[in-house]
Amino acid sequence: MRAVHFCSSCGKVQPPVPVDYFMFFGFTAKLDLDTASLEKEFYALSRRLHPDLFAQANPEERAFSLEQSSMLNDAYRTLKDPIKRTEYLLRLEGIELEEQSKQATEKARATGELKKQVVPPDLLEEVFELNMHLEELGAQKKLGEDDPALLEEIGKAKLSLEEKHDALLHDLKTEWKKWDETIDNGREVDRPKILATMLDLLNRRNYIRNLLRDVNEAVE
Amino acid sequence: MSYSDKVIDHYNNPRNVGSMDKSSADVGTGLVGAPECGDVMKLQIKVNPQTNVIEDAKFKTFGCGSAIASSSLATEWVKGKTVDQALEIKNTEIVKELALPPVKIHCSVLAEDAIRAAIGDWKKKQEATKPAAVQTVQ
Numbered sequence: 412m413r414a415v416h417f418c419s420s421c422g423k424v425q426p427p428v429p430v431d432y433f434m435f436f437g438f439t440a441k442l443d444l445d446t447a448s449l450e451k452e453f454y455a456l457s458r459r460l461h462p463d464l465f466a467q468a469n470p471e472e473r474a475f476s477l478e479q480s481s482m483l484n485d486a487y488r489t490l491k492d493p494i495k496r497t498e499y500l501l502r503l504e505g506i507e508l509e510e511q512s513k514q515a516t517e518k519a520r521a522t523g524e525l526k527k528q529v530v531p532p533d534l535l536e537e538v539f540e541l542n543m544h545l546e547e548l549g550a551q552k553k554l555g556e557d558d559p560a561l562l563e564e565i566g567k568a569k570l571s572l573e574e575k576h577d578a579l580l581h582d583l584k585t586e587w588k589k590w591d592e593t594i595d596n597g598r599e600v601d602r603p604k605i606l607a608t609m610l611d612l613l614n615r616r617n618y619i620r621n622l623l624r625d626v627n628e629a630v631e
Numbered sequence: 632m633s634y635s636d637k638v639i640d641h642y643n644n645p646r647n648v649g650s651m652d653k654s655s656a657d658v659g660t661g662l663v664g665a666p667e668c669g670d671v672m673k674l675q676i677k678v679n680p681q682t683n684v685i686e687d688a689k690f691k692t693f694g695c696g697s698a699i700a701s702s703s704l705a706t707e708w709v710k711g712k713t714v715d716q717a718l719e720i721k722n723t724e725i726v727k728e729l730a731l732p733p734v735k736i737h738c739s740v741l742a743e744d745a746i747r748a749a750i751g752d753w754k755k756k757q758e759a760t761k762p763a764a765v766q767t768v769q
Contacts, residue, residue: 513722513736513737513740516722516740516743516744519744519747520721520743530664532662534664535662535663535664535671536662538664538669538671538693539662539671539673539691539693542671542693543691546693617668617669618664618669618671620669621668621669622669
């Protein structure tokens with residue numbers, strides 16, 4: 412069901428109703444969404460909701476068109492990006508991305524158990540090692556020195572990270588399909604596991620993205 | 632957002648930067664990360680096996696100024712405490728001391744995690760050596 416943007420009888424612009432971004436475009440909350448039809452919907456709605464079209468309208472309509480346009484832009488920007496779309500769905504499902512680490516810490520404190528790290532230890536080791544190399548490279552650059560072995564090491568790490576990044580996106584898309592299946596077959600019991608896997612993949616990706624950015628800055 | 636004076640002080644003059652031999656039985660190592668920002672923090676403690684007092688602490692953090700300041704402060708605070716006392720340190724105390732804004736609270740969480748992880752690692756090493764000690768007594 413698509414959100415109502417215009418009155419069905421008089422055709423006038425309506426205030427945005429509180430729906431999620433998927434519904435705003437009339438989509439079900441599926442992740443493997445067709446970006447071509449998203450774009451088509453976006454342009455079609457933009458043409459009809461644009462505030463310029465309401466320059467002569469009454470203040471109420473002008474305000475509604477502004478609100479609708481703003482929501483339209485936010486919804487489009489969020490849904491067209493694969494990562495933002497996934498994060499958005501996780502939030503819709505009640506997962507607070509920013510709070511996960513704090514929540515795990517609070518649990519560990521209360522139970523006295525060792526906190527389950529949100530990021531796997533092997534990846535942490537790799538991140539740490541590479542950061543050490545990058546720092547070394549920075550120090551050498553300051554001295555005007557150049558260590559070919561170190562550069563080669565960093566180059567190799569960069570390739571391995573890029574491969575990991577691609578693999579993560581591939582895995583994420585696999586989870587999208589699983590998620591979408593649960594929408595079709597209504598198997599809600601399958602959803603928590605899929606959500607947890609997607610969250611894990613996004614967490615790993617965050618690290619790798621930051622690291623790739625640092626590597627690229629360092630070798631420039 | 633601007634950093635508090637205490638954060639800037641720890642950032643410019645970080646205390647206890649460095650590393651210790653992680654294979655040593657007296658040393659506990661905690662390596663933790665915050666997925667929110669991609670920061671990574673290593674905190675190590677050296678514990679006196681007789682008194683359980685943390686005699687030395689070192690850290691190395693790759694991350695923002697608040698993460699560096701939080702871990703620097705954490706090493707200062709754990710030194711001289713017993714491991715049980717160190718486990719009492721809460722991220723909210725770090726937030727208060729460094730006047731961290733809400734968006735940087737996860738940095739303090741990371742520092743508390745690092746302390747716990749380092750102590751956890753040290754305890755694991757202690758337990759691993761215990762059965763051997765019992766056997767020698769027998």
